[in-house]
Amino acid sequence: MAKKEDILLAAQENFARSGYAGTTMKMVAEQAGVASGLVFHYFDSKENLFMMAGSELIDTMLEVIRQAIADAPDGCEALGAFVQAYLEFTIDNARTFPTLLRCSPFSDDNPDLDRKKIGAKFREIIDIIESILRRGILDGSIVELPVAQTAFLIYGSILGAVRTKFLAPYDVPGLYGEARRMIVRSVRNPECDAR
Amino acid sequence: MAKKEDILLAAQENFARSGYAGTTMKMVAEQAGVASGLVFHYFDSKENLFMMAGSELIDTMLEVIRQAIADAPDGCEALGAFVQAYLEFTIDNARTFPTLLRCSPFSDDNPDLDRKKIGAKFREIIDIIESILRRGILDGSIVELPVAQTAFLIYGSILGAVRTKFLAPYDVPGLYGEARRMIVRSVRNPECDAR
Amino acid sequence: MAKKEDILLAAQENFARSGYAGTTMKMVAEQAGVASGLVFHYFDSKENLFMMAGSELIDTMLEVIRQAIADAPDGCEALGAFVQAYLEFTIDNARTFPTLLRCSPFSDDNPDLDRKKIGAKFREIIDIIESILRRGILDGSIVELPVAQTAFLIYGSILGAVRTKFLAPYDVPGLYGEARRMIVRSVRNPECDAR
Amino acid sequence: MAKKEDILLAAQENFARSGYAGTTMKMVAEQAGVASGLVFHYFDSKENLFMMAGSELIDTMLEVIRQAIADAPDGCEALGAFVQAYLEFTIDNARTFPTLLRCSPFSDDNPDLDRKKIGAKFREIIDIIESILRRGILDGSIVELPVAQTAFLIYGSILGAVRTKFLAPYDVPGLYGEARRMIVRSVRNPECDAR
DNA sequence: TATGAATGAGCGTTCATTCAT
């Protein structure tokens, strides 16, 4: 049983480092310290292993995020807490997180992959942002705006920052802090006294 | 001569559709209507073909963008024009543009690829945004903010919108218009009367 | 397990018959009756397979030769035994032996090949000849001569005979017997009463 | 016309350096400073170019050798002159000579090559050695021995020395001088007072 | 004579997957 978890962790690290095409089942098996056959025994196929690796990450992340926004006093603060929790999660899981980037529906890693199942989980993230926005509009901390589009754009902005940090070869100090500020600024109601 | 261009176009479309790993040299050759050897004759290797395909796209795009922002009256308007030109370019080149996403330094397509040369061209885009921001801060149309980080974040936001439109399986009507509005809103000086 | 040996034997025969460039991995796999992937599974690359094929041959040969010269009463007789054992080995292993010719450092088969490891084993052969010569000079059965150069020349003469027999399209009956006689004659001390 | 000679020289140097399989027609064309098509225009095929390159070399060498042995007083001296001329030729043409090794019927370079025509020219070399041996036996400077086999063995010994010098990674100072001495010693009539 | 664009068969190699043990 422990070996199944070893394999999943090895997969997350390898997919994070080398992408889907750049990761071989043998690499995963070797890093996990098992025979390659066992990887198939537990995970059936490379595609499935990839999705399982991503699923486990996103489940963990959703839990962390839900806790982080639970106590926010208003929508605007909830949004700030959301962004912060998301960005912190990427840092706390720096060795595995890029797998989540790669298996997301916004990724360019491998367009042939069937992302239906995992797509639903990413949809949950968007839905959380939407509900935060709605709450903020209701309580006056966020300006009137189209929640559906804005939710996608906010998520896109977060991913933009994460991609810059994890994938691009540029060193941009203070990027994450500025990202949070900028996102909040782009939706906050100026007549509100928050933050 | 014409065949060289046929190959480049076929490459741009294939890389856009199927990604780096998902595109084979034979696919490119077939779509271009040439023997596979000719692709190597002109472009030496798959990696080089990929970079050439991206280079040609980004050169064209840079030219379009520079013209678009040339006549803007102030920094804030220039930023709006920049975003609009970028997004329009992705629509006008919908069949080839994703190649640019994939060869960018912010991509997760293939981490082993050497993006040095093309990275410099993407750096140019960031630099343009930076100069727009500086101009806007000077002329009062944009609030005081750290230009380096903000430039990256704005570019990340644009890419977020583009990824949502081109890669993700969600249909979000009006996304591009809202993206422009949101980006401008996140930096505009409210005391200014622009737009 | 048995398949690994099948592959090695098939490689030895193919490299012997067709040379390095003229042998394809598919030819080897087919003759061995396995899938081509298995050849790489066991031997990693064509170059490594070539070297392994040669190594196995030379190890076997060195053993045979060392036994053959063990009981010689003097240096001159030892040299005769050496030459005879070498030549007999080429006949007993006629279908595989040319591989040894081709992977030797004296070969013109493929100058790009890294012959370092196998070169050391060929060096052992030269060393054996040197020690035989020294012994013969000491016991008076061989004339005074520069052992280093002579060892190389004797080995070269043996190879000359072997090349004539295996590679050249000339039929020269009695070549091997005459080769042995001539080599011994070229170093024997005439004042000695041997043979 | 000069270009044809440029190509031939470039071929001789490339085949010498890289062998038959390791030399491409493009390499030859580039070194000769011509388009690849011209190589085919003059030489039809790679195999033919190889043979032409070898032929030109062997013709030149045969001429040199014939002159060298013309004035020898007896067979044994003629043999010494032959060996010396051969070895000197390899040094004077160090950059091209290995091509001759590679296209000889004693080579392991490429067993599929049709060496019929060039084989005849190498046969001439063997015949020269045979006639020298016969002359020496007649005039008493060389011991009674089977001329056919011995001619092959002497040529093999010479090639052994040349291979050691040109192909093998060993540095053996004085090898050529010792080769000549050893070859002569292996056939000279001791009752004769020569050299 | 001279060019180099164009062809396409064939190569070494990789790797997801299967399966006997």
Next chain:
DNA sequence: TATGAATGAACGCTCATTCAT
């Protein structure tokens, strides 16, 4: 549960050769 031998389709790439100009 666990191994790793075994498969074979598919890939990037090479290069001798042809041919229109």
